Amino acid sequence: MKKAVSALLSLCLLLTALAGCVEDGAPSGDTDYTAENIAAAVIGALPELPELYAVAFSDPDFDDYAPLYLGELSEKLTGGVICYPFGPMASEVTVFQFSSPHDAAEAKSALEAYRDRRAGTFFGYAPEESALAEAGLALTRGRFAALIISYDADAARDAFDACFGPDAPEPPALGELVTEIFSPTEPSLEPTQPQADEYDHDAVVRAWASGDVSGLTPKNLAVFEACQRILDEIVTPDMTGYQRELAVNDWMVLNAQYDPAELSSHPVGTPDPDNDNPYGFLTHGVGICLGYATTFQLFMDLLGIECITVRGFAYGWTEEHAWNMVRLEGDWYCVDVTWNDPVYTGWTPDEETVFRDAHNYFNVTSAYMRDTDHQWSGDVPEAEGTKYAYR
Secondary structure: OHHHHHHHHHHHHHHHHHOOOOOOOOOOOOOOOOHHHHHHHHHHOOOOOOOOEEEEOOOOOHHHHHHHHHHHHHHHEEEEEEEEOOOOOOOEEEEEEEOOHHHHHHHHHHHHHHHHHHHHHHOOOOHHHHHHHHOOEEEEEOOEEEEEEOOOHHHHHHHHHOOOOOOOOOOOOHHHOOEOOOOOOOOOOOOOOOOOOOOOHHHHHHHHHHOOOOOOOHHHHHHHHHHHHHHHHHOOOOOOHHHHHHHHHHHHHHHOEEOHHHHOOOOOOOOOOOOOOHHHHHHHOEEOHHHHHHHHHHHHHHHOOOEEEEEEEEOOOOEEEEEEEEEEOOEEEEEOOOOOOOOOOOOOOOHHHHHHHOOOOEEEOHHHHHHOOEEOOOOOOOOOOOOOOOO
């Protein structure tokens, strides 16, 4: 008799799980909604979301997106929609539909891993967006799994839950809440085409020392001329090495930005092809961390300030990152110009805010870098100097 009762209880628990009741006290997983209906209901409840672009299951671009979230589980999808902002913003509303509640439940961990990767993408570059991504919700109910990254987690969860059960309201039309559903087009950032030649650091430095630019390719000549113009503007003969270094840091922060296409969730975005070197930074005004670091390195070499570029990691060894070290009067200091130039979303900072952030990682110690989630290995000098820390 006890075995029969136990078997019956096990069967009831199994049937309950298959019905989609995956959380205590949560509504049933039954719904007539599609993934698009659920996304629309959630978006409609979150007025603080930025403008969103949508890629739906029937759109050809969907196959570029889904594996980024789900890996091999994307092959089990029967529907879905991904609503994302363009540019350096973490907010998004993504809903996937599977053929079984089991697959949907399995997708939760994949969505959490994707959410954590997004947080790492923004870490240091856009701290507010990184924190927003970290707090994103990975939710499942019945045959649906969703990732919702928004400033109002409670409202997002309530809107998702309200889509299930017999009392689910009529959802708004998703096409009225997002841009270009089914056939999204990415806003143009006027992407540049790569030049035929490559940036050559040593060639630019040699030309600077000799004054002979005849051997420079067009790309390297453009870098040389940009450096000449900028240094003539910001550096004077009476400046100390520290003052020159500071002038370069501040010019870089004020005159370029982290390539927004690199922080966009769009998998087929158009990052600048030269965002990892001074050509992209000095002529197009954009760069990734390596672009910032190599540009700072070039300026220091032209100014005769001892400098190295460190290629390491951030966010617990999960994100590649690059920064610099300078040597002043025998002591090493760390400089992370990229993180001195954080991305601001939704507002324009005043000059006081810009210059406060512009020196958070200027001439700091190696210990400070470790404490702020920088990681590296290999033969890198220890920065212990304090005399020329920014004050």
